[in-house]
Amino acid sequence: MKEVRIHGRGGQGSVTAAELLAVAAFEDGKFSQAFPFFGVERRGAPVTAFTRISDKKIRLRSQIYEPDYVIVQDATLISAVDVTAGLKPDGIVIVNSEKSADEIGIDTETDVRTIDATGIALEIIGRPIVNTTLLGAFAGSTGEISIDSIKQSVLARFPGKIGEVNVQAAEKAYQLTTSTKRKPHKKIKSRKKGAVPKQSEKIPTVPFGKPGTSEVTRTGDWRVFYPEFDMDQCTRCGKCQESCPDAAINERTLTGRDAEKAQERAEELEKAGTIKKAAVKKAHIRYELNPTYCKGCGICANECPIQGIKMKLEEK
Amino acid sequence: MMEIMEGSHAVALAVKAARPKVVAAYPITPQTHIVEDISQLIADGELEAEYVKVESEHSAMSVCIGASATGARTYTATTSQGLALMHEVIFNAAGMRLPIVMTVANRALSAPLNIWNDHQDSISERDSGWIQIYVEDNTEASDLTIQAYRIAEDKRIQVPMMVCMDGYTLTHTYEPIELLDQDLVDDFLPPYEPTDYLNVDDPKSFGMFADPDYYTEFRYQNHEALHAAKVVMGEVAKEFGEVFGRDYGGLIEEYRCDGAEYVLIAMGSVVGTLKDTVDDLRDAGIRVGAIKLRVYRPFPAEEIQRALTDVEAVGILDKNISLGSEGALSADVKSALYRSKTTPKVFSFVAGLGGRDIPKGMFVKMFDCMREDKKISTSEFIDLRTEILDFQEV
Numbered sequence: 112m113k114e115v116r117i118h119g120r121g122g123q124g125s126v127t128a129a130e131l132l133a134v135a136a137f138e139d140g141k142f143s144q145a146f147p148f149f150g151v152e153r154r155g156a157p158v159t160a161f162t163r164i165s166d167k168k169i170r171l172r173s174q175i176y177e178p179d180y181v182i183v184q185d186a187t188l189i190s191a192v193d194v195t196a197g198l199k200p201d202g203i204v205i206v207n208s209e210k211s212a213d214e215i216g217i218d219t220e221t222d223v224r225t226i227d228a229t230g231i232a233l234e235i236i237g238r239p240i241v242n243t244t245l246l247g248a249f250a251g252s253t254g255e256i257s258i259d260s261i262k263q264s265v266l267a268r269f270p271g272k273i274g275e276v277n278v279q280a281a282e283k284a285y286q287l288t289t290s291t292k293r294k295p296h297k298k299i300k301s302r303k304k305g306a307v308p309k310q311s312e313k314i315p316t317v318p319f320g321k322p323g324t325s326e327v328t329r330t331g332d333w334r335v336f337y338p339e340f341d342m343d344q345c346t347r348c349g350k351c352q353e354s355c356p357d358a359a360i361n362e363r364t365l366t367g368r369d370a371e372k373a374q375e376r377a378e379e380l381e382k383a384g385t386i387k388k389a390a391v392k393k394a395h396i397r398y399e400l401n402p403t404y405c406k407g408c409g410i411c412a413n414e415c416p417i418q419g420i421k422m423k424l425e426e427k
Numbered sequence: 428m429m430e431i432m433e434g435s436h437a438v439a440l441a442v443k444a445a446r447p448k449v450v451a452a453y454p455i456t457p458q459t460h461i462v463e464d465i466s467q468l469i470a471d472g473e474l475e476a477e478y479v480k481v482e483s484e485h486s487a488m489s490v491c492i493g494a495s496a497t498g499a500r501t502y503t504a505t506t507s508q509g510l511a512l513m514h515e516v517i518f519n520a521a522g523m524r525l526p527i528v529m530t531v532a533n534r535a536l537s538a539p540l541n542i543w544n545d546h547q548d549s550i551s552e553r554d555s556g557w558i559q560i561y562v563e564d565n566t567e568a569s570d571l572t573i574q575a576y577r578i579a580e581d582k583r584i585q586v587p588m589m590v591c592m593d594g595y596t597l598t599h600t601y602e603p604i605e606l607l608d609q610d611l612v613d614d615f616l617p618p619y620e621p622t623d624y625l626n627v628d629d630p631k632s633f634g635m636f637a638d639p640d641y642y643t644e645f646r647y648q649n650h651e652a653l654h655a656a657k658v659v660m661g662e663v664a665k666e667f668g669e670v671f672g673r674d675y676g677g678l679i680e681e682y683r684c685d686g687a688e689y690v691l692i693a694m695g696s697v698v699g700t701l702k703d704t705v706d707d708l709r710d711a712g713i714r715v716g717a718i719k720l721r722v723y724r725p726f727p728a729e730e731i732q733r734a735l736t737d738v739e740a741v742g743i744l745d746k747n748i749s750l751g752s753e754g755a756l757s758a759d760v761k762s763a764l765y766r767s768k769t770t771p772k773v774f775s776f777v778a779g780l781g782g783r784d785i786p787k788g789m790f791v792k793m794f795d796c797m798r799e800d801k802k803i804s805t806s807e808f809i810d811l812r813t814e815i816l817d818f819q820e821v
Contacts, residue, residue, distance in 0.1 A: 129601075130601045133602070143431065143602065145601040145602075146595065146596065149542075169699075170700070170703055171700050172593075318539035
């Protein structure tokens with residue numbers, strides 16, 4: 112039996128990846144099993160999913176503690192989660208990263224392969240959804256599963272155009288990884304500690320806890336796109352701020368010369384008929400992004416009544 | 428024929444094959460996928476049934492009771508807090524002897540809030556007069572959905588039935604499923620024909636009042652019906668096996684119990700992991716066995732007595748706890764053994780609460796306790812993380 116553990120974040124399709132892998136294995140004539148372990152049900156929160164592949168019926172229902180393979184959908188997880196825990200010595204870790212295996216700071220002596228799945232997904236699919244690309248890389252790197260079965264399972268799940276581009280992305284990753292040779296990897300001595308401070312493990316008798324942990328969760332690490340505000344068009348309605356799930360949009364009040372400049376600009380725009388008079392009065396108000404917490408979800412852009420927020424690809 | 432799919436989808440397809448006329452449910456994780464899939468099947472015209480959208484689980488069960496009383500085959504599914512909210516009407520369904528079938532996607536109860544799997548929700552409804560069966564895998568969940576209607580609608584018993592499947596561990600797991608052939612299901616499960624039902628042309632009162640002169644007799648009949656269900660379940664399982672080629676054994680399944688000195692009893696999907704552990708230990712020459720307790724209500728006391736006649740010790744795994752007493756299964760097994768001629772040593776374990784994983788090593792630890800004859804408490808929390816607790820003396 113071969114066991115695969117997939118680490119990702121909510122919304123990245125880790126669970127779907129595990130399921131597609133199980134379906135592909137079934138297509139290959141194997142028995143298979145895929146199941147998730149959800150943490151908090153929230154976009155961006157760490158998620159683990161599991162796949163077992165066997166020649167016999169699978170009865171085992173526990174999670175996977177000694178995987179043969181690990182897939183990491185998001186390299187920022189490496190500092191927060193022990194992704195290689197229990198990995199078999201001859202196992203393989205496949206990481207979505209544009210960096211090399213030695214550069215990503217992974218604490219293991221096992222075979223680490225990196226692939227720029229985000230780059231491939233953005234290029235071919237047009238969205239940073241990397242799960243199918245990584246399955247192509249899995250097929251290429253491990254040979255445990257045929258790329259044809261991966262393609263078949265992707266097309267069955269996503270019929271039409273979406274399926275086709277996902278298949279292309281998987282194929283590209285497959286081609287890139289089949290030629291990769293196993294390379295011994297240097298163990299990192301001092302491991303980068305997680306961004307989330309470990310809270311005291313002791314628990315109280317009554318389930319009372321300190322409120323909120325979002326301050327210590329640097330959700331900005333998850334961002335691929337960021338919102339760009341068009342302050343010339345903006346009516347200062349505040350919908351973007353209200354809708355931000357991470358309170359990552361700050362309102363700033365300009366003063367002095369800055370406020371005067373904003374006022375002059377607004378008056379010009381009003382004369383040109385671009386904005387209404389009411390907006391001129393609020394010209395000194397600015398919306399600004401807090402990059403530490405903005406995870407690039409795009410809800411603000413979706414909610415903006417004048418489409419004044421554009422999601423832009425973040426420069427690496 | 429086998430096909431790979433999510434457990435919830437397999438159950439939805441089984442429900443479709445059973446051709447219920449009314450489905451009423453309220454979504455709650457981890458049951459949601461089941462009722463979403465069913466509502467999709469109805470919307471797509473693949474299942475001719477009325478899907479009643481309700482504002483709560485209490486209403487879902489109330490709608491099922493009303494619909495079932497008019498003679499319609501009905502289905503619902505829920506879990507955890509949803510099942511707890513149904514509590515009041517659950518008893519009505521049984522007392523009115525309505526053959527409603529419900530899938531329980533087992534999940535822990537609050538507080539603290541927990542969405543993961545254990546058996547506390549359905550165990551807390553054990554006294555309601557419903558048949559309860561716990562399944563090991565998703566093919567069994569699918570097959571038992573069909574069997575459940577045959578059992579519940581049997582004229583000799585007429586009682587509702589819960590098919591309990593582990594939330595996430597089964598509901599959200601993709602695995603190969605033995606599909607049900609619609610023609611075979613139609614032969615096996617003919618349309619429901621009730622004896623008594625609400626009919627405007629022949630008005631009757633239903634679920635009416637019974638004073639102290641009569642209440643006991645209604646309760647007694649309900650109780651006897653559950654005992655009779657053991658026979659009905661045996662017959663239905665046998666016939667199902669002949670038609671579909673899959674037999675899950677009786678009320679309990681004994682796994683490598685021949686010559687076993689130490690036997691562990693468990694319910695639900697964790698039995699798969701237990702069977703693998705038994706194989707490992709048997710390979711190492713240790714004489715262990717497993718009992719999968721499939722039917723929890725009615726409780727298979729005679730079967731347990733017979734299966735444990737020659738064992739040295741029995742361990743019981745409860746994924747629930749009757750707080751202030753012990754795990755419910757443990758109490759039932761001990762009660763069954765009280766009337767047995769030979770009594771093995773009993774080890775009661777509580778584990779796997781609120782989604783805590785039970786790996787093979789945990790079963791090895793339980794067998795070790797039994798083999799070393801360790802002194803343990805009446806409900807040993809064997810996977811307790813003592814390091815995060817402050818213990819206080821009272």
